[in-house]
Amino acid sequence: MADELAKAVAALRNAKTVAVLSGAGASAESGVPTFRASDGLWEGHRIEDVATPSGFKRDPALVWKFYNARRANVKTVQPNAGHYALAAMERHWKEFTVVTQNVDGLHQAAGSVRVHEIHGSLRRTRCTQCGIIRDRRLDVLAELPMCVDCGAMLRPDIVWFHEMLPPDVWQHAERAAETCDVLLVVGTSAVVYPAASLIPIAKQQDRASPATVIECNLTQTEASAMADIGLYGPSGESLPKLCAELGIPI
Ligand code: BV8
């Protein structure tokens, strides 16, 4: 790990623009369950039932039970050292962007400001009728929340499978990947698209100098083959280590 760490530090030292693609592993040390681990979120729930439009249509109460339970979990957790390290890095670089697949808001809670939530947010609800989006923080919601404006049923403002990502947010994410000198890929299995396509976008050869991709994960993943550098261990340890080596105060 030592020489990988040294390589990562050297790449970051020379970087003007840094982007991050984070996934559920970045929040694991905060106590937020990941998706595909044995205790993963999808356990006991088929993706089709709780994270697709058809599942919501079929049984909105089940979907809200799943999301209200996650809201309640996130309410009890704090950002971990990895989140704080990324927030410190943002203060160090002029151009530093976090693109997250996570919906838990922990990057922002740790102080990150430029955060693109490409899969939505547990905090927000969206009306199925009038489309109004409201930030409900992590307040307890009804079992079947209704829209105060038009009376229709609300849904979580989350991107489900087979749904388009919000075009404006996705554009920012693509731009961050296209223009970064270093892409930090933190805590993601890199199996979900189009999020995972940000890695090849960053490595696109037709750019003058493709980005250096640094993977921070417990294990190798689908992204590892595209990573130039691998920091394998908890992100709550590897990210603060990068800050320490770079002299970035957290
Ligand atoms: C779409 C919201 C277009 C729900 C989520 C190719 C192109 C386009 C689409 C597809 C494609 N191929 C397949 C598709 C369809 C699909 C897809 O990708 N399927 C996969 C499963 C094959 N994609 C879609 O449907 C997307 N939409 O394509 O629209 C379209 C539209 C209409 C018509 C045609 C096309 C929408 C995808 C968004 C789905 N929503 N989330 C919710 O969160 O409740 S995805 C869900 O998975 C979460 O967002 C999660 O973040 C994400 C990815 O998972 P990870 O974050 O990576 O988590 P995971 O558990 O898998 O991994 C954790 C990692 O952390 C592990 O590697 C582990 O080792 C590591 N780790 C653990 N602890 C630590 C750690 N690392 C470091 N430190 C630690 N301590």
Ligand code: ZN
């Ligand atoms: Zn409404």
